[in-house]
Amino acid sequence: MNVVDGLVVNEKVIEKRLMSELPFMATENIMMDAVKLGGDRQELHEKIRELSMKAAARVKKEGLDNNLLELIAEDEAFPMGLEELEETMDPAKYVGRSREQVDNFLDRVVRPVIKANAELVGLSAEINV
Numbered sequence: 001m002n003v004v005d006g007l008v009v010n011e012k013v014i015e016k017r018l019m020s021e022l023p024f025m026a027t028e029n030i031m032m033d034a035v036k037l038g039g040d041r042q043e044l045h046e047k048i049r050e051l052s053m054k055a056a057a058r059v060k061k062e063g064l065d066n067n068l069l070e071l072i073a074e075d076e077a078f079p080m081g082l083e084e085l086e087e088t089m090d091p092a093k094y095v096g097r098s099r100e101q102v103d104n105f106l107d108r109v110v111r112p113v114i115k116a117n118a119e120l121v122g123l124s125a126e127i128n129v
Helices: 010-024 027-036 041-062 067-076 084-086 098-116
Strands: none
Touching: 010 027, 010 041, 010 084, 027 041, 027 098, 067 084
16 A cells, blocks of 8 residues: 555656657558558668667657657658658557456456455555556
8 A cells, every 4th residue: 555655647747758659659550551552661661660760869868859750751751741640649559458458457356355455454445547
């Protein structure tokens, strides 16, 4: 209980961090969308690798925002603009069943333990994800 006592989840901080990493996670989808629009898969794969490394260096070494989408939009090998790329940045497309799995784990494992031990602990605990 002491571990989570007073824990605050700052949703905007989490959202910002997620959105800064999402372009890296979405590169396979971006590449496949570009292939569907006539791009060469091998060429695009190499371009994505190069541009990802460039954007990662900017983030890690310079502390700047992730500009991977801008780099891709500026590259002539990719037949899509920045607006199209930004439309693919819906986190729900990249999490699979994680939400359902967490809810299932909480319902089947965590909540029963909390309920069974509520009197021993003498505290009430609530978990919201």
